[in-house]
Amino acid sequence: MTEYFNEMYEGGKVREPYRRLEDWTKAMPAELRAMKQAEAEALFRRIGITFAVYGEGGDPDRLIPFDMFPRVFTQTEWRKLERGIKQRARALNAFLLDVYGRAEIVRAGKIPGRLVFQNEAFERAVTGFTPPRGIYSHIVGIDIVRTGPDEFFVLEDNCRTPSGVSYMLENREIMMRMFPQLFRENRIEPVDGYADALRRTLASVAPSKCDREPNIGILTPGHYNSAYYEHSFLADLMGVELVEGADLFVEGGFVWMRTTEGPKKLDVIYRRIDDAFLDPLCFRPDSMLGIPGLMDVYRSGGVSICSAPGAGVADDKAVYTFVPEMVRFYLGEEPLLNNVPTWQCAKEDDCKYVLEHMGELVVKEVHGSGGYGMLVGPKSTTEQIEAFRAKVAAHPENYIAQPTLALSTTPTFVQEGIAPRHVDLRPYCLVGEKIELVPGGLTRVALKEGSLVVNSSQGGGVKDTWVLAE
Amino acid sequence: MILTVNHVTTYEYDAPMRAAVQSLRLFPSRFDGQRTIQWSVEVEGGTRGGSFRDGAGDKVEGWSIRGPVSAVTISVSGQVDTADTAGVLRGHRESVSPLAYLRETTATWQSAEIRDLAQKAAKGATDALDRAHRLSNAVAEAIAYRPGTTTAHTTAAEALAQGEGVCQDHAHALIACARVLGMPARYVSGYLFAREDGEPHEAAHAWAEIWVENIGWIGFDPANQCCPDARFIRLGSGLDAREAAPIKGVAQGEGAERLDVTVALEAVQQ
Numbered sequence: 001m002t003e004y005f006n007e008m009y010e011g012g013k014v015r016e017p018y019r020r021l022e023d024w025t026k027a028m029p030a031e032l033r034a035m036k037q038a039e040a041e042a043l044f045r046r047i048g049i050t051f052a053v054y055g056e057g058g059d060p061d062r063l064i065p066f067d068m069f070p071r072v073f074t075q076t077e078w079r080k081l082e083r084g085i086k087q088r089a090r091a092l093n094a095f096l097l098d099v100y101g102r103a104e105i106v107r108a109g110k111i112p113g114r115l116v117f118q119n120e121a122f123e124r125a126v127t128g129f130t131p132p133r134g135i136y137s138h139i140v141g142i143d144i145v146r147t148g149p150d151e152f153f154v155l156e157d158n159c160r161t162p163s164g165v166s167y168m169l170e171n172r173e174i175m176m177r178m179f180p181q182l183f184r185e186n187r188i189e190p191v192d193g194y195a196d197a198l199r200r201t202l203a204s205v206a207p208s209k210c211d212r213e214p215n216i217g218i219l220t221p222g223h224y225n226s227a228y229y230e231h232s233f234l235a236d237l238m239g240v241e242l243v244e245g246a247d248l249f250v251e252g253g254f255v256w257m258r259t260t261e262g263p264k265k266l267d268v269i270y271r272r273i274d275d276a277f278l279d280p281l282c283f284r285p286d287s288m289l290g291i292p293g294l295m296d297v298y299r300s301g302g303v304s305i306c307s308a309p310g311a312g313v314a315d316d317k318a319v320y321t322f323v324p325e326m327v328r329f330y331l332g333e334e335p336l337l338n339n340v341p342t343w344q345c346a347k348e349d350d351c352k353y354v355l356e357h358m359g360e361l362v363v364k365e366v367h368g369s370g371g372y373g374m375l376v377g378p379k380s381t382t383e384q385i386e387a388f389r390a391k392v393a394a395h396p397e398n399y400i401a402q403p404t405l406a407l408s409t410t411p412t413f414v415q416e417g418i419a420p421r422h423v424d425l426r427p428y429c430l431v432g433e434k435i436e437l438v439p440g441g442l443t444r445v446a447l448k449e450g451s452l453v454v455n456s457s458q459g460g461g462v463k464d465t466w467v468l469a470e
Numbered sequence: 471m472i473l474t475v476n477h478v479t480t481y482e483y484d485a486p487m488r489a490a491v492q493s494l495r496l497f498p499s500r501f502d503g504q505r506t507i508q509w510s511v512e513v514e515g516g517t518r519g520g521s522f523r524d525g526a527g528d529k530v531e532g533w534s535i536r537g538p539v540s541a542v543t544i545s546v547s548g549q550v551d552t553a554d555t556a557g558v559l560r561g562h563r564e565s566v567s568p569l570a571y572l573r574e575t576t577a578t579w580q581s582a583e584i585r586d587l588a589q590k591a592a593k594g595a596t597d598a599l600d601r602a603h604r605l606s607n608a609v610a611e612a613i614a615y616r617p618g619t620t621t622a623h624t625t626a627a628e629a630l631a632q633g634e635g636v637c638q639d640h641a642h643a644l645i646a647c648a649r650v651l652g653m654p655a656r657y658v659s660g661y662l663f664a665r666e667d668g669e670p671h672e673a674a675h676a677w678a679e680i681w682v683e684n685i686g687w688i689g690f691d692p693a694n695q696c697c698p699d700a701r702f703i704r705l706g707s708g709l710d711a712r713e714a715a716p717i718k719g720v721a722q723g724e725g726a727e728r729l730d731v732t733v734a735l736e737a738v739q740q
Contacts, residue, residue: 113567250491292722
């Protein structure tokens with residue numbers, strides 16, 4: 001039986017950051033809790049914050065379950081995390097700038113060239129172009145799990161367009177509305193500075209040809225997209241335009257937005273669509289979502305695209321294993337946040353080990369995301385394991401494996417009362433003129449008893465995440 | 471050799487289009503084998519957009535045309551001084567790693583027949599350069615030059631299966647074969663002044679480049695069974711014909727498109 005670190009109770013005692021929450025739950029009878037939970041759900045529905053899950057059928061507008069029990073970090077814990085997250089965001093950006101330039105890290109033999117240049121996410125079209133300030137990933141979402149009081153591990157990096165930040169903001173908003181006294185009793189660091197910080201970050205990477213306050217727009221695939229709510233929410237909060245490809249056109253080396261008062265120049269595009277769909281002239285010719293000619297404008301310095309096309313090569317799960325090496329190579333520092341030990345099935349010895357120990361490991365597709373295409377060995381049936389074994393044996397290079405981590409738990413409201421459930425954390429690090437991190441993030445919780453998969457597509461929920469002020 | 475180029479491309483639409491956007495890779499490469507004396511690219515009624523040189527060393531220029539558009543005419547004219555470098559792309563500035571040219575694309579998909587052709591052709595090769603030459607010869611033998619038998623969308627595997635095609639199919643097949651053997655390869659578009667037999671060959675042309683360690687990129691033209699020399703003008707490159715296309719365009723609207731191309735190359739008497 002694995003021992004899991006419980007973030008609230010340690011050795012029968014309540015850990016300091018959760019001290020006041022114990023009284024709060026004790027003072028809350030079951031009926032009141034049920035009432036509050038219903039109230040929270042009604043609020044989420046009214047705001048319209050829903051999350052469509054692909055491939056599962058059912059209600060596309062179903063809510064991500066919200067758990068009212070907050071997850072809490074002390075100031076000391078957060079400071080340590082913050083340093084590690086910022087360090088990682090710097091290293092990932094240095095890596096991207098390098099591999100689209102002289103690729104010194106490959107020349108130095110620190111990472112195999114084939115892993116970078118033959119990667120599907122490597123965009124040959126942007127080599128030799130340096131984006132403003134040399135930044136490729138302006139919003140870095142780093143997924144972190146905890147296994148002990150001082151043990152944190154990075155599960156994966158999201159350099160493209162990490163979603164979920166609207167939940168971080170809304171969860172806080174709703175908790176404050178429902179439990180104002182909690183926010184008087186506890187000194188909690190605010191997260192509502194995120195929108196301003198994001199706007200500052202985007203404005204700081206305006207293209208060289210922009211000589212005034214830049215116009216910023218969020219490019220969305222449209223309202224059928226599962227994260228459309230988040231796109232419009234962020235546009236509202238920042239006071240910037242929400243645009244679709246059809247609203248934009250290129251002319252004279254710039255990108256223009258159609259408005260009732262005539263064309264308006266757009267300088268910075270925070271895109272929430274994949275590289276492949278950005279520009280049919282450069283990428284997928286059948287894309288209806290993008291703007292023809294956008295990449296020519298981008299590469300000639302007429303518009304900035306955040307994250308920069310090509311940033312996805314740093315998200316690759318095989319490239320992930322080299323991030324600690326990137327920290328040493330580019331920053332000359334030791335990594336403050338550790339990776340989860342990873343076996344690369346592309347390597348013969350690793351693959352042999354993985355095939356022999358499948359029942360104990362978490363096996364993932366290199367290019368997969370969202371909890372699809374993965375196997376959690378200890379939680380799977382023999383048939384599931386055998387089916388996956390065949391897949392790995394057929395295409396070893398498509399898979400990596402990691403030990404099943406003893407993910408920490410936090411108390412969570414369940415049918416029977418309060419019970420420990422496994423959690424992870426996604427903070428959103430902003431990289432522009434400055435590197436900024438709001439104190440908090442998105443805590444995802446696996447609501448099924450014993451489940452270690454926190455993805456919303458696999459029955460995960462969300463929690464408000466607190467960082468206590470000193 | 472000083473070559474004069476006049477290249478006019480016209481897209482005609484049977485119903486006016488709302489707008490058109492183009493991305494042009496129509497500028498002679500800079501390397502030891504060619505020097506541009508004079509060059510101009512114009513799009514009738516269009517607005518010139520940004521231009522830049524990409525990581526592969528190609529100059530790219532964007533254009534847009536406001537609607538209603540019933541025809542788009544792209545005119546290229548200029549003069550280039552060329553020299554024979556035995557196919558070697560010497561003095562060409564680019565920053566992309568050759569490893570980025572090992573990826574398969576739809577057009578260069580490696581069928582069993584492609585793999586087989588590559589492996590048989592490479593047998594007995596003394597070194598990488600010899601292997602590249604053998605591949606080029608094998609492709610020329612396997613695919614007969616026969617215009618009109620393939621389309622712009624024909625893949626290397628399809629052309630090989632039917633045993634005939636044009637320069638685009640030769641280039642795709644050679645690229646696919648080289649990648650089978652782990653040799654980086656790319657598609658090159660450009661112009662060719664005359665054919666080996668001296669017959670005038672007034673057309674846009676395409677060939678392949680293969681990366682040979684310790685030498686660099688070397689051009690191979692299976693269609694003419696030679697390496698590019700002073701009769702060739704190199705414009706741009708890519709993973710396949712679609713990526714390397716000298717003209718990429720999108721027109722918005724419902725009209726059907728009709729394409730008309732004339733290319734005239736002349737050698738200036740010295």
